[in-house]
Amino acid sequence: MAIETFYRDSWVEIRLDAISHNIQKLRKHIPKEKKIFAVVKANAYGHGDVQVANAALEAGADALAVSLLDEALRLREHGITAPILVMGWIRSKDAPLAAAHDIAVTFFQKEWVQEVKRVELPCPLKLHMKWDTGMGRVGIRTLDELESLLAELDDDRLVLEGVFTHFATADEEDFVYFERQRRLYKDMRAYLEGVWPKPIVFHSSNSATSLRFPGQQEDMLRFGISLYGLYPSPVVKAERPIELQPAFSLHSSLVHVKQVKKGDCISYGATYCAEEDEWIGTVPLGYADGWIRQLQGIDVLIDGKRMPIVGRICMDQFMVKLDQPYETGEKVTLIGRQGNEEISMDEVAAYLDTINYEIPCIISSRVPRIYYDSGELIEVKNAVTS
Known part of the structure; x- marks a missing residue:
């Protein structure tokens, strides 16, 4: 791999062995039949999407999750063939591009499905349905919406591969709202399993849920902030379900x-x-x-x-x-x-009255990233001169 040059005295160091360590620790923490999404959106939280994705997959992650179709395409362009899910909304007119690159996309609007059915798809499009059980961003919220959306999946080119939700307070001490979301999710899942005959992958566990409730009945877990060695909140850090290493x-x-x-x-x-x-x-x-x-x-x-x-x-x-x-x-x-x-990242976040997620994301790309694996220099990425 080519080593790029930079001409300034500021840099970021990324330990890919820490990424591997964190995946392996989670793998031992959860039931062995569960699979892992490594979440590498936002340039892998500022760490480097391609580098982190490869390290996570080699360490035992089963698939990758991103937020944008652009992010997924970039991974494909760099030779990554593992399953990829785009968790954010994409334009219906871009569905053929996602299908052509074997990228699963998220949907939750009946009108969006109707628009996709009118375009020419080069091959079947993999879909993950988003349920809004209390996060309040995107997703369907009722059984009526679910029934209406399922009725639109009458096209063999549309493959309902998965269903997911996101817990808004899984990292907090109080579980009242978390349990409210979980009950709604279970009710919607029970209905879906009663009417949909084909296999579906269910995933609702983010880092906090994965660490605190490893036995939850899910097929896959989404390992986001903790992939990078950071705990989702001070509460989870105090509990320390597994020992993470910052990368x-x-x-x-x-x-x-x-x-x-x-x-x-x-x-x-x-x-x-x-x-x-x-x-x-x-x-x-x-x-x-x-x-x-x-x-x-x-x-x-x-x-x-x-x-x-x-x-x-x-x-x-x-x-x-x-x-x-x-x-x-x-x-x-x-x-x-x-x-x-x-x-620590947590100290900087506390000083700014924000969360540790934000800190690596705001360190701009003009700061070169130097990648190490067990002390060995692997790659230097300099966005300014490359």
């Missing part, structure tokens, strides 16, 4: 070190002014890379020690208050471990 870390280097005098100010708006003579380091990473302005004040790791970001984060750079002078080129870790110290 993502973010690093940079000092490119300038200077001493400022008491009263000197740093960055736009002069929001930080030195209270004494201080050493300040400049790091070549900023909000254009996804390290957004609200992260002013958070710590980074240098020489295995925590040091705070001072002044407003710029588009391409930010400044750090150092405990002593360092040489340029000194490694800076924004997410990850140095020695005994660690800045």
Whole structure:
């Protein structure tokens, strides 16, 4: 595999062996007859779709799930032949393209099925029906809708392969709403199984449900955030049903070190002014890379020690208050471990009052991704120059 070059001192490291570890841990945690969707939507949550997909499949995942048809086609273009499900809505006019590439798509609207029946399909189209049991995004909500939708599947070119729903609160401490969704799902499933004679794959378990309720009566599980070594919520992290390994870390280097005098100010708006003579380091990473302005004040790791970001984060750079002078080129870790110290994805998410899902997704593609497997360099992906 070609190793691309990059010309900046900021990068992401992705441990593909951590992806493999997390799949293998889940495989041991769930009943052996269950199958696993590895969810690689949104460029595998910012980790790299093709790289993660291949690692997950090699580790034992049975299929892949994405959100967009574009994402599925990209995987096919890179030689991935495993089953792929697009979990989001696609245009009816694009159904022939999905069928031609053996990509299963999601449906939940009678009018959409009617439109697909009017287009020419090169081969049968695999369908997964989405049920909205309480998430409130997309999907059918009643048995009447289910009956009406099933009546439209009178075309041999349309293959009802699966049915799924999504639990909105499976990662929370209170199970009341989760149980309400699960009851509705079971009622709809019982009706469907009573009237539909053909085999169907059922999948409702996201990461939280897979970890907390591994024995739930499902054919497949959708392993999303936890594929990447992150727990779906602090509640699930405290329970720790299995030990996950984070795959993502973010690093940079000092490119300038200077001493400022008491009263000197740093960055736009002069929001930080030195209270004494201080050493300040400049790091070549900023909000254009996804390290957004609200992260002013958070710590980074240098020489295995925590040091705070001072002044407003710029588009391409930010400044750090150092405990002593360092040489340029000194490694800076924004997410990850140095020695005994660690800045986790969860810590960054908590600082921003958001969830860990969002953090790797916002680290932009102009930050090169370096892929390792058990310490061996596998690939460097640089979206800027490639």
